[in-house]
Amino acid sequence: MGQCMGWPQGNAEGKPHPRLTLQDQRISSVLENIRYKIFVMSGKGGVGKSSISVNIAAALAAMGYRVGLLDVDIHGPSVPNLLALKGQLEVEHGSVIKPKRYNDNLHVVSMASLLRDPDQAVLWRGPMKTSAIRQFIADVDWGHLDFLVVDSPPGTGDEHMTILKLIPNALCLIVTTPQEISLADVRKAINFLQYAQANILGVVENMSGLICPHCNQVIDLFKKGGGRELAESYGLPFLGSVPLDPATVVAGDLGKPVVLLREDTPAKQALLELGERIALEAERSLEAAAMAPSV
Numbered sequence: 337m338g339q340c341m342g343w344p345q346g347n348a349e350g351k352p353h354p355r356l357t358l359q360d361q362r363i364s365s366v367l368e369n370i371r372y373k374i375f376v377m378s379g380k381g382g383v384g385k386s387s388i389s390v391n392i393a394a395a396l397a398a399m400g401y402r403v404g405l406l407d408v409d410i411h412g413p414s415v416p417n418l419l420a421l422k423g424q425l426e427v428e429h430g431s432v433i434k435p436k437r438y439n440d441n442l443h444v445v446s447m448a449s450l451l452r453d454p455d456q457a458v459l460w461r462g463p464m465k466t467s468a469i470r471q472f473i474a475d476v477d478w479g480h481l482d483f484l485v486v487d488s489p490p491g492t493g494d495e496h497m498t499i500l501k502l503i504p505n506a507l508c509l510i511v512t513t514p515q516e517i518s519l520a521d522v523r524k525a526i527n528f529l530q531y532a533q534a535n536i537l538g539v540v541e542n543m544s545g546l547i548c549p550h551c552n553q554v555i556d557l558f559k560k561g562g563g564r565e566l567a568e569s570y571g572l573p574f575l576g577s578v579p580l581d582p583a584t585v586v587a588g589d590l591g592k593p594v595v596l597l598r599e600d601t602p603a604k605q606a607l608l609e610l611g612e613r614i615a616l617e618a619e620r621s622l623e624a625a626a627m628a629p630s631v
């Protein structure tokens with residue numbers, strides 16, 4: 337296992353837990369109503385965490401699961417843009433936040449939906465971010481969910497530590513691109529997760545080769561296979577590769593997940609398969625947790 341600096345003891349601010357607050361109790365009861373929590377992360381920025389989060393959430397919802405999508409990228413939330421969700425979150429009865437409805441099976445909460453001006457910069461330090469993320473769980477009417485998919489910013493910062501403290505049984509999905517500059521940061525993220533004793537669902541390689549639409553030849557723009565090698569070197573499941581596909585960019589800019597496009601594209605196919613694999617692996621990991629001897 338690699339080295340990690342500064343994993344806090346006690347709560348996310350590094351202080352010992354005095355006692356369970358009312359908010360802690362609400363967080364527990366909200367999480368009890370959610371079967372699988374998938375935490376999408378990567379040490380590296382721009383590798384496609386939000387695109388993967390949105391598409392696996394939409395794929396799982398299309399499979400009939402009830403899905404919540406929580407975007408904890410406080411400074412650069414992109415989920416509402418990728419789903420063309422406009423306007424602010426509604427608050428009912430003074431304090432209950434209604435998630436934004438994308439379709440019957442998919443509901444979304446993001447920092448972006450709290451801002452009056454979408455171009456507003458959020459200048460928050462750790463405790464403010466922790467407090468917002470706690471509220472995104474405690475005060476949101478998530479209802480019963482099969483899956484909560486949590487999209488995160490790059491790195492291993494406040495947002496990640498807060499999520500792992502609040503959801504210690506989260507299943508972490510690691511996104512990387514194949515080239516070494518991404519893998520180097522992703523190794524740090526895996527070391528962080530192992531140090532935090534988090535459950536790692538597996539590794540996904542995104543932007544893995546471009547299929548030429550004219551000759552069908554694969555162009556390995558960012559190399560290929562780095563994600564699989566990384567997974568093998570840590571003994572983690574490799575969950576699949578998603579090719580570079582211009583349809584992902586076009587769909588994202590239109591606010592539609594590529595998995596819901598009518599036409600078949602290479603990324604759509606790969607992301608639908610990834611959704612199925614995640615449903616299977618999540619089920620398997622819950623069964624394994626149930627069989628594990630309690631300490």
Ligand SMILES: Nc1ncnc2c1ncn2[C@@H]1O[C@H](COP(=O)(O)OP(=O)(O)OP(=O)(O)O)[C@@H](O)[C@H]1O
Pocket residue numbers: 380381382383384385386387388409412414488489490542543544578579580581582584585588603
């Ligand atoms: N498989 C793909 N093929 C083509 N483009 C992709 C693919 N995956 C993601 N992209 C594009 O790459 C860009 C970055 O993707 P995205 O915002 O999902 O990354 P991110 O890791 O969430 O970024 P950040 O670190 O800023 O949160 C976007 O323009 C997205 O459309």
